[in-house]
Amino acid sequence: MSILPLLAMVGLVGCADSPPTAAPTTSPTASTESTTTGGSAKGDLGPPQGEPIQAILTDHPQVPPPTNRSQPAKVVVKLEVVEKVMPISEGVDYTFWTFGGDVPGDFIRVRQGDTVEFHLQNHPDNKMPHNIDLHAVTGPGGGAASTFTAPGHASQFTFKALNAGLYVYHCATAPVGMHIANGMYGLILVEPPEGLPPVDREYYVMQGDFYTVGKYREKGLQPFDMQKAIEENASYVLFNGSEGSLVGDKAITAKVGETVRLYVGNGGPNLVSSFHVIGEIFDKVFYEGGSFSQENVQTTLIPAGGSAIVEFRVEAPGTYVLVDHSIFRAFNKGALGMLKVEGGDDLAVYSGKEVDSVYLADKAAPGGAVATATAEQSSGTLSAPAQIAAGQALYAGTCSTCHQANGAGLEGVFPPLAASDYLNADKTRAIAVVVNGLSGPVTVNGKDYSSVMPPMSNLNDDEIANILTYVYSAWGNSGQVVQAAEVAQVRATTTAPPGAAH
Numbered sequence: 001m002s003i004l005p006l007l008a009m010v011g012l013v014g015c016a017d018s019p020p021t022a023a024p025t026t027s028p029t030a031s032t033e034s035t036t037t038g039g040s041a042k043g044d045l046g047p048p049q050g051e052p053i054q055a056i057l058t059d060h061p062q063v064p065p066p067t068n069r070s071q072p073a074k075v076v077v078k079l080e081v082v083e084k085v086m087p088i089s090e091g092v093d094y095t096f097w098t099f100g101g102d103v104p105g106d107f108i109r110v111r112q113g114d115t116v117e118f119h120l121q122n123h124p125d126n127k128m129p130h131n132i133d134l135h136a137v138t139g140p141g142g143g144a145a146s147t148f149t150a151p152g153h154a155s156q157f158t159f160k161a162l163n164a165g166l167y168v169y170h171c172a173t174a175p176v177g178m179h180i181a182n183g184m185y186g187l188i189l190v191e192p193p194e195g196l197p198p199v200d201r202e203y204y205v206m207q208g209d210f211y212t213v214g215k216y217r218e219k220g221l222q223p224f225d226m227q228k229a230i231e232e233n234a235s236y237v238l239f240n241g242s243e244g245s246l247v248g249d250k251a252i253t254a255k256v257g258e259t260v261r262l263y264v265g266n267g268g269p270n271l272v273s274s275f276h277v278i279g280e281i282f283d284k285v286f287y288e289g290g291s292f293s294q295e296n297v298q299t300t301l302i303p304a305g306g307s308a309i310v311e312f313r314v315e316a317p318g319t320y321v322l323v324d325h326s327i328f329r330a331f332n333k334g335a336l337g338m339l340k341v342e343g344g345d346d347l348a349v350y351s352g353k354e355v356d357s358v359y360l361a362d363k364a365a366p367g368g369a370v371a372t373a374t375a376e377q378s379s380g381t382l383s384a385p386a387q388i389a390a391g392q393a394l395y396a397g398t399c400s401t402c403h404q405a406n407g408a409g410l411e412g413v414f415p416p417l418a419a420s421d422y423l424n425a426d427k428t429r430a431i432a433v434v435v436n437g438l439s440g441p442v443t444v445n446g447k448d449y450s451s452v453m454p455p456m457s458n459l460n461d462d463e464i465a466n467i468l469t470y471v472y473s474a475w476g477n478s479g480q481v482v483q484a485a486e487v488a489q490v491r492a493t494t495t496a497p498p499g500a501a502h
């Protein structure tokens with residue numbers, strides 16, 4: 001049937017006086033034809049066969065192997081809740097509450113019709129009671145009421161996985177929002193009985209939003225901020241629980257010509273993800289983690305407490321960047337990951353330079369230098385070399401976009417920082433330029449510029465101190481050292497232009 005008569009039918013249903021209960025796509029015939037895997041009524045495939053199976057659980061970004069079974073089984077899942085401090089960004093720590101010791105929690109993979117015996121253990125060192133609500137469960141609370149577990153205790157309940165799909169699980173202990181915001185979520189895949197078509201690579205990526213008392217990248221141990229969470233004013237939006245968890249040598253990988261399947265979840269607690277891979281088109285998206293797929297998708301919406309399965313073939317080598325295309329989240333809150341594809345160029349598909357370091361700014365190379373500088377600063381031993389190393393990492397991308405990697409600037413547009421008389425003459429003035437920006441006529445090394453440098457309001461005092469210390473140490477400059485306290489002083493005594501972030 002072509003789409004036109006179908007639309008006409010929908011129109012008729014809408015116009016008729018009869019109650020609009022049976023739209024074409026939900027009529028019994030339509031659902032039997034089109035959803036071979038769907039529907040809870042079809043999910044009871046009989047009693048479990050054979051010996052119980054211990055579920056293989058994986059940490060992100062890995063996914064357990066396909067179940068490869070043709071019979072329903074009893075599958076035993078043991079998940080331990082662990083509360084622990086881990087980095088949320090370089091030099092920033094956060095007390096996460098986790099299912100299995102990491103955020104997102106362990107990936108669980110079962111087959112439709114399986115009977116799942118679920119054990120939830122709450123580590124004795126924990127402070128909070130926890131439970132679990134699996135969206136794959138048919139039953140009140142998704143298991144939450146049966147699994148309420150105090151520290152040092154364990155609970156058990158059993159459910160039959162009646163519906164195929166990719167489901168979120170999360171803690172549902174009051175205050176629910178806080179438990180989720182602290183990282184208590186993960187994914188459970190219920191394969192259709194015939195399994196999913198084989199692909200070369202499968203990965204587990206899950207987004208979440210985080211709320212800290214300090215600003216984005218403000219160093220040290222950052223407590224949860226309830227008010228920001230209520231206002232949905234996220235400090236971080238992250239893939240796999242920490243900034244940089246899928247960047248550099250932690251990027252996911254594939255080879256040219258391979259097919260990739262991403263199981264993408266969104267734990268929330270608040271934000272909906274506009275999931276996009278820069279430079280790829282999703283050949284197929286099982287939107288909302290359900291049984292239907294859509295083809296040729298650029299960006300897919302993933303609701304909080306929801307998921308999507310995206311599939312694509314990689315045709316050209318390079319770095320593909322995973323983002324939430326609500327794009328400030330990617331470049332200013334951390335929602336950025338990488339897929340590195342190796343292999344020969346297919347110049348017919350794509351020829352030219354890679355996503356470059358200017359685009360990725362300091363996300364391209366998290367060197368650990370920033371963390372070293374932060375550690376030294378908090379122990380009161382911050383050395384100029386550590387500042388320079390951290391500053392160099394931050395300069396790349398942040399300032400180099402305009403002033404160039406070698407500090408030479410661009411004739412008539414961006415003044416040089418290399419051997420700049422303007423820079424070297426007045427340290428306090430240089431700090432003010434970075435904090436508040438600069439516009440209007442300025443003369444550098446005898447050449448006039450009249451342009452605009454926006455305030456670098458994405459940088460905090462430490463970062464500006466380290467960048468300027470690096471700049472002063474490089475390219476024939478004066479070698480002065482800039483302390484965070486000096487930046488704070490300038491910030492306190494000058495006025496930022498309207499619209500600058502603070």
Ligand SMILES: [Cu+2]
Pocket residue numbers: 097128129130131171172173179184
């Ligand atoms: Cu909890």
